[in-house]
Amino acid sequence: MSVTVVGLGADGWPGLAPPARTALEKADVVLGGRRHLDLLPETVTAEREAWPSPLVPALPGLLDRFARAELVVLASGDPMFFGIGAAVLRHRPDAAVLTHPSCLALAAARMGWAEQDVVTVSVVGRPLAAVRAALAPGRHLLVLADGPDTPGRLAALLVGAGYGSAGLSVLASLGAEHESRTDGVAADWDAPAGDPLAVVAVTCPERPDDDLLGRAPGLPDDAYDHDGQLTKAELRALSVAALRPLPGQLLWDVGGGAGSIGIEWCRAEPTARAVTIESRPDRAARITANAEALGVPGLEVVVGRAPQSLAGLDAPDAVFVGGAVSAPGMLDACRSALRPGGRLVANAVTLEGEAALAAAVAEHGGSIRRVAVSRATPVGRYLGWHAMAPVTQWIRRTP
Template sequence: MIDVVGVPAEGLEALPPAQQQRLAAAHTLVGSPRLLELVPARDGQGRHPWPSPMLPTLEEFLDNLGSDGVVVLATGDPLVSGVGSTLIRVLGTDAVRVHPAVSSVALARARMGWPSESTDIVSLVSRSAYAVRRHLAPGARVVALSAGAATPGDLARVLVDLGLGETSMTVLGELGTADESRFNCTAAEFTTERLPALNVVALEVPATAALWGSSPGLPDDVFAHDGQITKREIRALAIAALRPMSGQRLWDLGAGSGSVSVEWCLAAPRTTAVAVERDATRAERVGENAATFGVPIAVTTGDSIDVIRELPTPDAVFIGGGATEVVIEAAWDALAPGGRLVVHCVTLDTEALVVAAHSRHGGELRRVTVERAEPLGRHLSWQPARPIVQWTATKGIS
């Protein structure tokens, strides 16, 4: 059993007696150099800073330490974007025991007077500042966990880029310590004055802000694309059929601009996507859209059939381009019971493939036509787009 002890912002002296005794009795202490320096040296007690980079060598590092008498030092609550979460993911819940202190999130909400039920939390510790985007709404309150002194400035630039320059920003530094600080401004007013590396940013979006939101069917022009994009109405239909659920993974085969992957990730918490695109320029554009929306999309360049067996197991698969019988069957085989497969097609050849797949696996077939009003001389007239045939099936459900 490895014990993970959350150290309060006030320091070791604020730890409960039981946790102070745990540190004193530990055979091995692990933590950042800053935290390790707080603990008085003791004969026979080993001290080990985390390896750098941490994740690629973490399992080997832990194997070498063993688990007898190992105490890990963390800041605040180790399960709020902390090392406790990483250790549980690597070792399992039965091998890790967490002893939390007050988190920086709780301290930030207390300073702002924001109840938990009216506040969203986003960690930017190892993510782009654009990850805040999915939490932005008129009147929204967001507590952002910073990666360092540069994060508030990155956030300010993102907010201005999104037309939210009037968003209130409060940078709370060194929370809970004698050096606690507070800096207030709007995103548009933000300056690069010196800020503490340990900071949390509280954001409040104006109630009058105009935003597109994150519901499926965002306007096509909010994505970078070259015309190879699933149009907004059809995209909404695809997301409805894919049924994103918390923590699930999508394969987006023939991703084009990656718009379906983006909207999948926006539709439910902790969702991820793997986008496969054979055109290198488009694959790069998928990565750009993922960064702009702050969503976790892994991009693979290549033909779907060449890479499909190397991909992590999906919960749902969308084939928007390059559908063949081999790709369809490989995607179907990769799904566990309850997994969803959705295929869109516009050509008669591919339509014949999905009709045959429907006869093998069941599901639903639908044909959709979207018409938009466009100018015709001095008047408006309906202009139909190409019809889309959609086949959707859930494995294990006829």
């Protein structure tokens, strides 16, 4: 029997196109949130089944349970935009999807913004801190709220990030007769908690009080809380560029320190993932705090000593080794774990580490380079060059 995913707006039944109405009227069973089910008229005679909580783990069982029924799954707006549609299709690739204007489309129309120029961040079931990485001068953001207190929490985040002059517009119940809009500025936001079904439109200022501009690697060193174990900005930019962040790919950052490589890998490609392996619990806690402050709260931190702690982790698409490259088995464990087409970047600052990299490139190929950076520092009333420790870097790609 068939499965049809139907997008339903806040306007309910009157806003549905004829194919969606027909699917609902022919259905044996309709799955959806209680709010969505209550929007259906009596002409829909199907059995109505409300979603359990949590939903995603229960979805395969529900689809199996109603496998012999004409089944309609209700979703908010566009089912393929942060919706249940993709999850249904993973289990039932033959399912049909009947879409509806998304809250993004409606919000962009209300704000007069071109959709292709807007960055969208969902905080529904996701940390609000992810908004931090999307901030940029003059950018338009649409934030999908996860509750009535989201606008207030978002305003506080913007103030802390140097975007206190950002404009906020809370667009609630888009498409419904009781649709509403509340405007204000982040630094002065005092509106009470409102409708949980809201999109918050953010107009970023052209000149925020923020030094962390853009997603390119090489953030200022003082962007990180660290104890000295930090890959410096110049080498960090070169290392992340050599790792080549790609959509959906996984990085192992072995020997995390302050977490800067994993953090900037995730900032460079929002859909990429990273696991940082750090042996010291205090540094691991610092990495977690840095990741949240810099807008990538999804960074996973594993407390343990490599290479032993690498066992059991998902196979990576890229590996960065920032310390202990001369430890027995370290480079071999990292190299052999890579998926096809994966990239390995290893940095060394000691003679022993440099010797390990020279042996690795002789045995396994790849390229090796030495990076020396000098920064100007005060010498009395003048400036002079201060040389940083040179770094030897091995770069290898798996076949």
